[in-house]
Amino acid sequence: MIRVVLPAHLRTLARVSGEVELDVAGEPTQSSVLAAVEDRFPVLRGTIRDHVTQKRRPFVRFFACGQDLSHEPADAALPDAVATGSEPFLIVGAMAGG
Amino acid sequence: MSSVRVLVGTRKGAFVLSSDEKRERWDVGGPYFTGWEIYHVKGSPVDPNRLYASQSSGWFGQMIQRSDDGGKTWEPVGNEFTYEGVPGTHQWYDGTQRPWKFTRVWHLEPSLTDHDTVYAGVEDAALFRSTDAGKTWQELAGLREHPSGPNWQPGAGGMCLHTILLDPSNSDRMFIAISAAGAFRSDDAGKTWRPINRGLKSEQIPDPNAEVGHCVHRIAMHPSRPDVLFMQKHWDVMRSDDGGNSWHEVSGNLPTDFGFPIDIHAHEPETIYVVPIKSDSEHIPPDGKLRVYRSRTGGNEWEALTKGLPQRDCYVNVLRDAMAVDSLDSCGVYFGTTGGQVYASADAGDNWSPIVRDLPPVLSVEVQTLS
Numbered sequence: 001m002i003r004v005v006l007p008a009h010l011r012t013l014a015r016v017s018g019e020v021e022l023d024v025a026g027e028p029t030q031s032s033v034l035a036a037v038e039d040r041f042p043v044l045r046g047t048i049r050d051h052v053t054q055k056r057r058p059f060v061r062f063f064a065c066g067q068d069l070s071h072e073p074a075d076a077a078l079p080d081a082v083a084t085g086s087e088p089f090l091i092v093g094a095m096a097g098g
Numbered sequence: 099m100s101s102v103r104v105l106v107g108t109r110k111g112a113f114v115l116s117s118d119e120k121r122e123r124w125d126v127g128g129p130y131f132t133g134w135e136i137y138h139v140k141g142s143p144v145d146p147n148r149l150y151a152s153q154s155s156g157w158f159g160q161m162i163q164r165s166d167d168g169g170k171t172w173e174p175v176g177n178e179f180t181y182e183g184v185p186g187t188h189q190w191y192d193g194t195q196r197p198w199k200f201t202r203v204w205h206l207e208p209s210l211t212d213h214d215t216v217y218a219g220v221e222d223a224a225l226f227r228s229t230d231a232g233k234t235w236q237e238l239a240g241l242r243e244h245p246s247g248p249n250w251q252p253g254a255g256g257m258c259l260h261t262i263l264l265d266p267s268n269s270d271r272m273f274i275a276i277s278a279a280g281a282f283r284s285d286d287a288g289k290t291w292r293p294i295n296r297g298l299k300s301e302q303i304p305d306p307n308a309e310v311g312h313c314v315h316r317i318a319m320h321p322s323r324p325d326v327l328f329m330q331k332h333w334d335v336m337r338s339d340d341g342g343n344s345w346h347e348v349s350g351n352l353p354t355d356f357g358f359p360i361d362i363h364a365h366e367p368e369t370i371y372v373v374p375i376k377s378d379s380e381h382i383p384p385d386g387k388l389r390v391y392r393s394r395t396g397g398n399e400w401e402a403l404t405k406g407l408p409q410r411d412c413y414v415n416v417l418r419d420a421m422a423v424d425s426l427d428s429c430g431v432y433f434g435t436t437g438g439q440v441y442a443s444a445d446a447g448d449n450w451s452p453i454v455r456d457l458p459p460v461l462s463v464e465v466q467t468l469s
Contacts (some may be wrong), residue, residue: 009133009158015172035227043174047158059157093157 003088107136110458167238175232182239207262219259238288278405294342320367348397359421406450419462
């Protein structure tokens, strides 16, 4: 079970509150976790990563276990603590003014 | 009894302002989509309870929202705007070529005949259409693929397709405008396009007869006379009497011919409205006075409308999509400002009063007249 924390605006779009729990087959990666998020909540397609390139949107960041994973390869394994569900995978709207 | 619904898009959400036909007391609904930029909200002429909204964010991109109950509830629909094929390049500010890149939807134009069909004008400039109530979007790529496309370049606000006019007498004919490429017309329902910029003179362009490169801010058409178009260009207010084949200037006695919106009285196709703005580098009303100018002669002769509008210390702007009219017997005129005011006149502009004063900066205003 992977725990995912969405930013407030995306929780509103997905009509959820609090953390989201997802089953991800195999070793979880950014890519597989985001695919699971989008499968559960199709309305979020295009809001976290680009529809076409599948790249992270510039003002979205990924944190877990006190680390910024935003620049890690999309197919790199996530930390064990995320894979076991003891720590959440945080999707964060960057502080960028406004 | 008739009523009026004013759909307001702002930098931080959407609002729905409602009144009976007297237009004296208003209910303020919203904010909807709080914190998101709402570039445009517009209702279907076929089904007034069907509304479409463009919701966007620098963080999370583009959403399209649809309401089927006049704005009480909303449902997010399709947000995938993918250019057809390999999109190619357009000119960048420094003269280099840049790939077309989708940024946001500036304008939504529901079909005149089918409430499930809606057009979207986007940045970087292209025209999309949905025929399933916003679930999926297909580009009408003939516009972007016009041979002049590589010469289009963005205005200061981005290379946006901001105006979509549908000809009520000819379903094959439509007009669009792009900053800073110019105006285009299709006579085959959007398959192919031709630039319609003859007569526009833009001092910033070395070639006075340039086919494209004109910074058109807004075009307006009265449904009873679809061949007559009025344009607020970056500088100059222009008029065409032949469906855009040629334009002539009608700025006349305006204090400045720079501005953004232009609109037409619902029952008097020769009565038009603009909001003169001091200059393209300052974007404030001349002399700190917020004045709508009205021409009852289709241009050239203009009168200032000031009653109820601030006539000192006012430095707001009125953006291109932020003016609209209702179609009640006494035509109502509405506009929103970057200071968050939405002003209304229930007597064609003679007298004005604010509906609201303290919204976020207003990006767009549309009006529905409900019976």
